[in-house]
Amino acid sequence: MKLFNSKWFIVLVHIAIWVVYLYSPYFFRPSNAEFMHGDAMRNHFMKEPLPPPLPRNYIHSIFTHFNMVLDVILVSFFYLNAYVLLPKLAYKKKYVSYVTAILLFIFLIVIAHIAIFNPALHPPQFRPGPPLGAGFFRFLTILACSIAYKTIIDKIAQDKLAKEKENENLKTELSLLRSQVSPHFMFNVLNSMVYMARMKSDNLEPSLIKLSSLMRYMLYDADEDKVPLQSEIEYVESYIDLQKQRFEDTVKVNVTIDVDSINHYIEPMLLIPFVENAFKHGTGMIDDATINIMLHVREQELKFVVTNNYNERLKETKDKISGIGLANVIRRLNLLYSNDYKMDIKDENGLFEIHLTLKLT
Template identity: 55%
Template sequence: MTTTTDTKQAWYSRRWAQVALHVIAWVTLFSLPYLLRPSPDQRHAPDPDEHLWQIHYIINAFVLILFFYLNAGVLIPKLVYRKKYLQFSGILLFFFAALVYSRRLFIVAFIAHKQFELRPTILFTFFTLLFILSCSTAWKMIRDKLNADKLASEKENENLKTELSLLRSQVSPHFMFNVLNNMVALARKQSDQLEPSLIKLSSLMRYMLYEADEDKVPLDKETDYLQSYIDLQQQRFGAKVQVNVVMDLPEHGYEIEPMLLIPFVENAFKHGTGLIPDARIDIELRARQSLLQFTVMNRYNPEYTEIKDKTSGIGLTNVKRRLNLLYKDNHQLLISKKEGWFVVSLQLHLH
C-alpha cells in the first residue's frame, strides 16, 4: 500500500518535476539582474545598445547553463572521479578564456565605440564561472550521494528479506522433523489418531508452504497453527505430559509475522518431556490494545543433562534473530529458569 508520505516523497523524483524545478531555478537566477536593478532615470537617455547587451546576456546565460550540465554530466564523472585533475583544470581554464575572449569579440564587433576593459571582465567572468562550477559540483555530488544511499538501502532491504527467508526456512525443517517423529510414534502404536493427525499435518504443511510466505498473517491463523501443533503433540504424549493452553484473542484480529511463535512451543515439547517427573507445559497467549503477551512454561530436570543433537536450539536462536530484525525495540523477550521451570515470556507490540 502506498502511503501519503511515500507519494509526497516520490513526486519530485519524477523526470517532469526535475525538469520543471531546473527551469524555474534558471529563470529565477538569470532574471535577478533585471528584477533588482533600479528604475530607469528619466533624466538620462536610454542606452542605445541595450538590446545588444540583452542578446549577449541571454547567449552568455545559455553557455553557462551548458557548462553547468557539462561539468555535472561529463567532467566530474569522467575526470574528477577518476582523479584526472590536470585535464579538468585545463578544460576549466580553456572555458574561462573562451568566455573572456567572446566578450571582447562582442564589444569589438557590435559596440565599437565602447572600450573593452580586461580586468573587470576577468573578475566578473571568474566569479560567475566559479559560482556555476560550485553549484554544478554540489548538485552532482548530492545527487550521486542520494543515488548511492538509495542503492545501499535497496541492497539492505534485499539482504534483510534474504536473511529472513533463510531464518524461516531453517525453522520449518526443524519443526517438520519433530512432527514426523510424532507420526512414526502413532504408526507404531497403530493408533486410530493417525488419520486425523495426518489431516492436521496436511493443514500445517499448507500453512507453511503457502501462507508462511506472506510478510504478515492474521494472528488467529498463527494461533490455529499453534493449536494444531499442540494437538499433535498431545496425541503423541497422551497423559504423560499435562498441557494447559489459554489463548485469548480479540474479536478484531491483529497481524503477525508467520512462524514466529512456534519455536517457543516446539522448544517446550522438545526439552520439557522425556525423563522429567510430572511433565507439564503451560502456554498462554493474550492480545489486547496492540500488545501481545505470550508465555510458554515447561518443567525441566536440572539433574538431567541432555545430549543435544546438531539441530538443537536452531528454533530459539533464529526466532531471537527474527525478532531483532523485524521488531527491534518493539518487543521484549525474557528467558529464565526458576524453581524447576523453563520460562519464555514475549511481549510484542503489534501494528
C-alpha cells in the first residue's frame, strides 16, 4: 500500500500513461510506401501528375515537429485544466473565463497546424498534413480525461479526509468513554475500601494491594488500542476478589473461566462494566444474593455471561445512581466491533442476565 501511495510511483504511472497515449499514433501512421502508392494512383487518373514526392526524412521531420508541439500543448493543458482552470474557474462558477481558456488552447492547436503545414511555408507540392479535426479530437479527449481525473482525485481526497475525521472523532469519543469508565469504577472500589476501613477488616491491606494492581492496569494498559485477553481477565479477577473481600459471605460469587489460548486480544476495560453492574444491583437487601460469571473462548469467539438476582423494590433507586458504565460499554462495542458482536440482555422476575458474544483478534 505504501508503494501505491508513493509520489514517485504516481509520477511513474503518469509518465507511462502519457508515453502509451502520445506515441501510439506513430505505430499506426502510414508508411512512405503507402504515400507513394497513393501518389501513383492519383497520377493515373489526373491529367497533370503530381510533383515528385518530398524526401521521406523531410516528411517525417515535419510530422514529428507538429506532433511534438501538439503533445506539449495537450500535456500542459491536461494538468493546467486539472489543477488550475477547474479549481480556480469552473468550481467557482467562472464559466466564461473557463470557456475562454479552453478556446485559447484550441487556438494554439490551430496556430501550430497552420505554422507547420501551411503550403505557403513549404514547397507547393507538399501535402497539407493531417486534418485539423484530428488534433481537435485529441484535444477533446484530453479535456474529458482531465475533467475525469480531477473529479476522481477530488473524490478520493474527500473520502480520505472524511475517513480521517471519522477516525479522529472515534478516537476522541473512545477516549472520553474510557475516561468516564475509570472514575466510575474507582468510585465504587474506593467505597469498598471505606466500608472495610469502618469495619476494621483484616482484608483492607490485601485489598489495597489488589487496588494497586488495578491502578497499574488502568494507568499503563488501558490506553492501548488492544490488550492481551489474559490481562483483562486478571483485571476482572482482581475486581471480583475486592468485592468478595467486601461482602464476604453475604454474596455468593461463581466464576468460570475457560480460554483456549493466551494469544487473544481485546479492547481494554470492556468486560469490567458488566461485572461491576452485577455487584451494584446484585448486592444489598437481597435474599440468597448470587452472581454468576462465565467466560468461554474458543476459536477467536468470546462468550461472556453475567447473571445476578436483584431486589425489584430497590432497582429503580439504584438505577438513578448507577453511573454510566453499561451505557458506555455498549457504545464502545458499537464503535469498535460493529457487526462482530452480539449482546442479549434479559431482565425478568428479579433476575438480570447479560450474554455477550464477541469476535476476538
